[in-house]
Amino acid sequence: MKPMVMLVAVWIAGCTVSRNGSIVTPPDPTTPPTPTDTCAVSRPDFGEPASGAERELFAYDTTAPLNLTKAVESRNNGVAVSAVSFSSPDGGTVPGLLFDPTSRAGLRPGVIILPGAGGTARHMTAEAMRLATHGAVAIAITPPSARRSGPWRQFTIQDRTEQIQLMKDLQRTVDVLRTQPNVDPQRIAFLGISYGGTMGVQFVGLERRLRAAILQVADGGLVTHETGPGDSNLAGLSCGARNRWLRAMVPIEPIRFIPHASPTPLLLQNGRHDNFVPAADAELLHLAAPQPKTIRWYDAGHALPPQSVADRHEWLHAHIGLDLLKPPS
Numbered sequence: 081m082k083p084m085v086m087l088v089a090v091w092i093a094g095c096t097v098s099r100n101g102s103i104v105t106p107p108d109p110t111t112p113p114t115p116t117d118t119c120a121v122s123r124p125d126f127g128e129p130a131s132g133a134e135r136e137l138f139a140y141d142t143t144a145p146l147n148l149t150k151a152v153e154s155r156n157n158g159v160a161v162s163a164v165s166f167s168s169p170d171g172g173t174v175p176g177l178l179f180d181p182t183s184r185a186g187l188r189p190g191v192i193i194l195p196g197a198g199g200t201a202r203h204m205t206a207e208a209m210r211l212a213t214h215g216a217v218a219i220a221i222t223p224p225s226a227r228r229s230g231p232w233r234q235f236t237i238q239d240r241t242e243q244i245q246l247m248k249d250l251q252r253t254v255d256v257l258r259t260q261p262n263v264d265p266q267r268i269a270f271l272g273i274s275y276g277g278t279m280g281v282q283f284v285g286l287e288r289r290l291r292a293a294i295l296q297v298a299d300g301g302l303v304t305h306e307t308g309p310g311d312s313n314l315a316g317l318s319c320g321a322r323n324r325w326l327r328a329m330v331p332i333e334p335i336r337f338i339p340h341a342s343p344t345p346l347l348l349q350n351g352r353h354d355n356f357v358p359a360a361d362a363e364l365l366h367l368a369a370p371q372p373k374t375i376r377w378y379d380a381g382h383a384l385p386p387q388s389v390a391d392r393h394e395w396l397h398a399h400i401g402l403d404l405l406k407p408p409s
Contacts, residue, residue: 158183194276285337300335
């Protein structure tokens with residue numbers, strides 16, 4: 081039976097210590113957390129790890145047709161780059177790019193890549209090409225929040241709708257990789273960077289078919305991100321709008337799902353001087369993440385140094401058989 085991980089607060093003798101030092105009684109673990117309506121901008125208690133019923137929110141029809149389309153755009157260094165699209169379980173299509181090392185024989189590992197906030201699949205071209213030239217079939221997708229116009233984060237219930245859709249789309253992306261004739265279905269990994277890493281915190285708690293996952297400069301979720309020191313976006317909302325957003329987002333906060341990631345090995349990479357993901361928030365995520373996990377800290381901000389690329393590449397070599405990193409030519 082998996083150990084339960086208490087999140088955000090320090091638990092002592094069945095009570096929690098809030099951020100202002102007061103003692104509060106923990107919520108009933110059978111009830112999803114619901115933030116108390118307040119005009120104060122403070123981090124809510126995320127409660128227990130997500131229940132099985134809460135995880136069912138992200139289920140989808142696995143028998144529905146993928147309607148996968150693929151069109152080769154270029155061939156470079158033995159890698160065919162194709163624009164792809166497939167049906168989203170929640171409507172519309174998921175656009176992406178597939179990087180296929182066609183010059184390589186035999187079954188290859190697969191890697192799913194998710195970009196940072198507002199990013200598209202094309203923003204991940206350099207990362208995907210690096211993986212493909214070292215033997216992996218890589219697919220990058222564009223999340224729902226980047227498929228439309230306007231800010232990627234709306235601070236409305238649309239953020240919840242799009243996060244739920246993204247989780248289903250990512251699971252469907254596993255289905256796409258598993259349909260590729262040269263992908264080993266037992267060697268599929270995930271790489272998420274920044275927002276992509278944070279959404280990966282939830283994805284790894286839902287998807288059981290991953291062999292490994294890398295969460296780079298991630299934190300516990302959008303609520304975590306917006307309720308830290310110096311964050312001001314929520315302060316600009318009315319009390320009603322703020323509370324509606326929190327009520328919608330707290331139950332699906334990714335840090336509530338990562339305790340279910342085991343037995344998938346995790347690599348968590350963070351910068352000690354990150355202004356977007358403070359070290360304290362990264363440490364909370366590291367604490368919530370189950371074993372097996374590898375934690376790497378860098379003397380850097382949100383943009384990690386080249387050593388982080390070498391570290392994750394070597395880690396993927398060990399877990400999915402990616403080629404060893406080639407020195408620059």
